[in-house]
Each structure stands twice: as structure tokens, then as C-alpha cells.
Amino acid sequence: MSEHLDSFAMAQQQLAAVAERINLDPNVHEVLKSPKRELTVHFPVSMRDGSIKMFTGYRVHHNLTRGPAKGGIRFHPETDISEVKALAFWMTIKCAVVNLPFGGAKGGVACDPRQLNLAELEDLTRRYTTEIAILLGPDKDIPAPDMGTNGQTMAWIMDTYSMLKGTTVPAVVTGKPIAIGGSEGRIEATGRGVVTIARETLLSRGNQLPDSTVAVQGFGNVGAAAAKLFYRSGCKIQAVSDVQGAIFNQNGLDILNLEDWVKKTGTVVGFPESEPLAPEELLYLPVDLLIPAALQNQLTGENAHKVKARYIIEGANGPTTPEADKILNDKGVVVVPDVLANAGGVTVSYFEWVQGLQSFFWSESEVNAKLEQIMVRAFGQVNAAAKKHNCDFRTAAYIVGVGRVAEAITALGIFP
Structure with missing residues (x-):
């Protein structure tokens, strides 16, 4: 039912529209048009019928100017690099709109999790994790659940990464089960x-x-x-x-x-x-x-x-x-x-990351109250931008988000 439109091309259209609207520095626009890095991996998984099947996975970092990379991992048959690049871009903007200290990332594996049994899904997740582990870390890249993944998936990723590091690292993922350092209120x-x-x-x-x-x-x-x-x-x-x-x-x-x-x-x-x-x-x-x-x-x-x-x-x-x-x-x-x-998910992921780093946990009511505060504040800022610029909410949100990222890029400068 949907017209054919390349996801990343769509994201770039949205960026170009707001860049023109706010007279964005062309140099900043140039930086934001492309992801910082993109990793494509092909890996084998032993299926329960004795066969070996190859899968393709991705992890993309769009922009890390405001902090470590943050973004979900999806398991879906139609996942491709264009989709993942677009989602990473939107995560950069989303984190800036709600003013979280993260850059945007996204990952995925082209697969149908409904066609895999639990053991195959675990093997796929753990192998994918080892392939992208060079990018991961609580101060580098913190995945979370997305379409086709859940708390169990995050537990497997956390355990695989922790085994590679030789120590338990709860803050490497968010959206984990409560029993291993997840946050109250994260699922909803x-x-x-x-x-x-x-x-x-x-x-x-x-x-x-x-x-x-x-x-x-x-x-x-x-x-x-x-x-x-x-x-x-x-x-x-x-x-x-x-x-x-x-x-x-x-x-x-x-x-x-x-x-x-x-x-x-x-x-x-x-x-x-x-x-x-x-x-x-x-x-x-x-x-x-x-x-x-x-x-x-x-x-x-x-x-x-x-x-x-x-x-x-x-x-x-x-x-x-x-x-x-x-x-x-x-x-x-x-x-x-x-x-x-839909920035509520990454907001509570931020809370979970902070709790994991500190080993100090909040109650569900505390989490929900903090979420409410951040979402209401973000809406107020976007609504104010919409009135000031006489524009729709999407343009206003991009004015807020792109503006914050641009300010950070300008402040840091280009190395070397």
C-alpha cells in the first residue's frame, strides 16, 4: 500500500527542508547528511534441522557529537541498510529533541523472528552481537529493543558482550529484564x-x-x-x-x-x-x-x-x-x-543506562514522573518553535533537534 520511497532519501528530504527553513550552516548540513559509520555483517547460524543459514546484519552510527550512540535493534525481513541509516538519523534528531546526551544509532538483522525457534533466535542474536561488538560499549554504543526484539534479546546481547569483556556490563544495553538491571517502566x-x-x-x-x-x-x-x-x-x-x-x-x-x-x-x-x-x-x-x-x-x-x-x-x-x-x-x-x-522509549532507556552506570535504581513511579516531565517539556519547546516559525510540528521538532545538534557540532569543531 505504500509508495516506493527509499527511507534514507526520505530522511534527507526532511533534513533539507528544515536546513533551508533555519538557514542551517552548509558545513553542518554536510556533516548531518551522512552517517559517521555503517557496518554490514554476514554471518552463519546453525539451524536445528542441521543446515547452516547465512544472515545479514547492520549497525549504523549517524552522529555522536552529543554523546554515545543510542538506538534499537530490529529483526525484520525487510530490514536493509537504507532503513537502518534513516532510523539512525531519526535517533540523532529524537535524542536532541528530548535533550538526551546521546547520538543516533540503529541496528538490525534481515530475518523473520517468527520463523525461528527460541534456540535459533538466541544463536542468531549472540552471533550478531559478536560481529558488531567492536562498536558496542556503555560509553560507545548502547542498543535497545525495536521491532522483532525484546528484553530477552537484550539479555542475550548483554551476556554475549559481557563474556567477551570478562565482566558483567549491564549498561551496554537498555530494555533488559528487571532481574539483570532493567528499569521499571521501560516496557510501556x-x-x-x-x-x-x-x-x-x-x-x-x-x-x-x-x-x-x-x-x-x-x-x-x-x-x-x-x-x-x-x-x-x-x-x-x-x-x-x-x-x-x-x-x-x-x-x-x-x-x-x-x-x-x-x-x-x-x-x-x-x-x-x-x-x-x-x-x-x-x-x-x-x-x-x-x-x-x-x-x-x-x-x-x-x-x-x-x-x-x-x-x-x-x-x-x-x-x-x-x-x-x-x-x-x-x-x-x-x-x-x-x-x-515516540521518544518515551529512548527517554526511559536513558534512565536505565544511568541506573546501570550507577547501580542505583528508581521506582516505577519515579521513572514515570521523570518521563512525564521530559516529554511535557519537549512538547512545550516544539510547540513554541511551531508558533515562532509558523510551521507544522514536524518542522518545529526538526528546528529544535537539528538546532541542538548543529550547536554541538559548531562548538566542538572538526578534528583535526
């Missing part, structure tokens, strides 16, 4: 950030979160957590989808019952308190809030004119193409970009 942090930003966006326009209608594309880690928090905030969740299909209920889905259904069946499809919905139709429902929390390039120049939602809060990375952005802005749809809307 991205979804919680999405809901916080949605609330602040509505408030800035004189509206309230309770009784708002919501459609959530993607019922994975981000979408499911966001849906539950929207539900608890008094919203009416009319539709949700996953990779197998979509469901709809005009009067609102009971998200707690839906969670139980998904645990039993592995999908939202067939939920008794719903009717089936064509997955693409979810994007066109006349709801207050549309939450794309699945893949990139879901809203494109081909379908953006069908969108009837008043607000789009990007739970996924890069779900809206530049062409779609223009159509949506012309229609008066408020789009809150990924680099702000």
Missing part, C-alpha cells in the same frame, strides 16, 4: 510517551483526552501499551490492527479483554467484541486520534487524502512520507512526528 515507556504527547497536543488546541476516539495501527509493544493507556484515560478505542488484520467497534473496544484475547490467540483478529475491518481502512476512520504504530511509509501521497483523523501521533518511526505530510498539512490534520511522539 514508548506507548506512555505517545499518550502524553497526544494529551499535550489536544490541550494545546483546547481539547481534552477523555472521550476522544482513537484508532491504533499496530498492536505490538508500542501500540498495545498506548491503547491500554488511552483506554484508561477515558478514550474510545474504535479500531486496532496487527500483522494479521484489523478489528473495529464503533462504541469502543475493551482493551483489557482484547489483551487477554491476544495472549490466548496471538492476534487481535476474531476478537468477539468486534467486527473485522480491512487493515488499510483503519487509516481512514473519522477518529480524533490516529496512532500509526507499525511500519514506515504507511501514510503516503497515494492515500493521505483519505485520512479523516484530526490528529496523527506517530508511534512508529517514519510512518508518514514527505508527500503525505504536505497533503495532511493542507487538509488541516495535525501531525505530531515520531522524533517527538
Whole structure:
């Protein structure tokens, strides 16, 4: 359903648009146009049927001016170097928007984790870790979970890296299980950030979160957590989808019952308190809030004119193409970009990293309070930039983020 658009080309378009808007120093623009380094690895994994299969993995550092590299690792069949470079770029901007002391990174392996058993997944993860270990370290590059990976994946990465170093290194990854140094509140942090930003966006326009209608594309880690928090905030969740299909209920889905259904069946499809919905139709429902929390390039120049939602809060990375952005802005749809809307995950990853370095841990309520403070502050700064420059939220977020990175690049200068 998505138009063909190279992910990194899309990211560069977004950078070029804001560079022109803020008269960015051409030298700084030149630095930001390219990643600092990109590593591609090909490695074998012994499958349980006795065969050996080759996999391709990536790790990209976009810019490290503001601190060590931070970014998730995804296991997905369509992962390629262009996607990983774009995601690393967006991480650079995202960390700067919420003012975290990190640069942007991203990694991934082209694989379908659903086609691998647990032992194969562990072997793949550990071998991939050894291949990219030259880049990793708590003061160099700190991975986190992303699409197709989770706390267990991070535990394997941490253990493999620790074995290579000869000592336990909890701060080398974030998104770990609590038992080995993970942070309270990390699992639902991205979804919680999405809901916080949605609330602040509505408030800035004189509206309230309770009784708002919501459609959530993607019922994975981000979408499911966001849906539950929207539900608890008094919203009416009319539709949700996953990779197998979509469901709809005009009067609102009971998200707690839906969670139980998904645990039993592995999908939202067939939920008794719903009717089936064509997955693409979810994007066109006349709801207050549309939450794309699945893949990139879901809203494109081909379908953006069908969108009837008043607000789009990007739970996924890069779900809206530049062409779609223009159509949506012309229609008066408020789009809150990924680099702000889904920054809750990296924010609590920052908390986990700090806790790991200090071996001093915070309660879930403390984590959630600190997350709320950072997200509300970041929204206020982006909203102020939007008013000052008379622009949309994506442009405003890039003005804030690129501005901070540019300031750091200028301050440090070029070595030698």
C-alpha cells in the first residue's frame, strides 16, 4: 500500500527542508547528511534441522557529537541498510529533541523472528552481537529493543558482550529484564510517551483526552501499551490492527479483554467484541486520534487524502512520507512526528543506562514522573518553535533537534 520511497532519501528530504527553513550552516548540513559509520555483517547460524543459514546484519552510527550512540535493534525481513541509516538519523534528531546526551544509532538483522525457534533466535542474536561488538560499549554504543526484539534479546546481547569483556556490563544495553538491571517502566515507556504527547497536543488546541476516539495501527509493544493507556484515560478505542488484520467497534473496544484475547490467540483478529475491518481502512476512520504504530511509509501521497483523523501521533518511526505530510498539512490534520511522539522509549532507556552506570535504581513511579516531565517539556519547546516559525510540528521538532545538534557540532569543531 505504500509508495516506493527509499527511507534514507526520505530522511534527507526532511533534513533539507528544515536546513533551508533555519538557514542551517552548509558545513553542518554536510556533516548531518551522512552517517559517521555503517557496518554490514554476514554471518552463519546453525539451524536445528542441521543446515547452516547465512544472515545479514547492520549497525549504523549517524552522529555522536552529543554523546554515545543510542538506538534499537530490529529483526525484520525487510530490514536493509537504507532503513537502518534513516532510523539512525531519526535517533540523532529524537535524542536532541528530548535533550538526551546521546547520538543516533540503529541496528538490525534481515530475518523473520517468527520463523525461528527460541534456540535459533538466541544463536542468531549472540552471533550478531559478536560481529558488531567492536562498536558496542556503555560509553560507545548502547542498543535497545525495536521491532522483532525484546528484553530477552537484550539479555542475550548483554551476556554475549559481557563474556567477551570478562565482566558483567549491564549498561551496554537498555530494555533488559528487571532481574539483570532493567528499569521499571521501560516496557510501556514508548506507548506512555505517545499518550502524553497526544494529551499535550489536544490541550494545546483546547481539547481534552477523555472521550476522544482513537484508532491504533499496530498492536505490538508500542501500540498495545498506548491503547491500554488511552483506554484508561477515558478514550474510545474504535479500531486496532496487527500483522494479521484489523478489528473495529464503533462504541469502543475493551482493551483489557482484547489483551487477554491476544495472549490466548496471538492476534487481535476474531476478537468477539468486534467486527473485522480491512487493515488499510483503519487509516481512514473519522477518529480524533490516529496512532500509526507499525511500519514506515504507511501514510503516503497515494492515500493521505483519505485520512479523516484530526490528529496523527506517530508511534512508529517514519510512518508518514514527505508527500503525505504536505497533503495532511493542507487538509488541516495535525501531525505530531515520531522524533517527538515516540521518544518515551529512548527517554526511559536513558534512565536505565544511568541506573546501570550507577547501580542505583528508581521506582516505577519515579521513572514515570521523570518521563512525564521530559516529554511535557519537549512538547512545550516544539510547540513554541511551531508558533515562532509558523510551521507544522514536524518542522518545529526538526528546528529544535537539528538546532541542538548543529550547536554541538559548531562548538566542538572538526578534528583535526
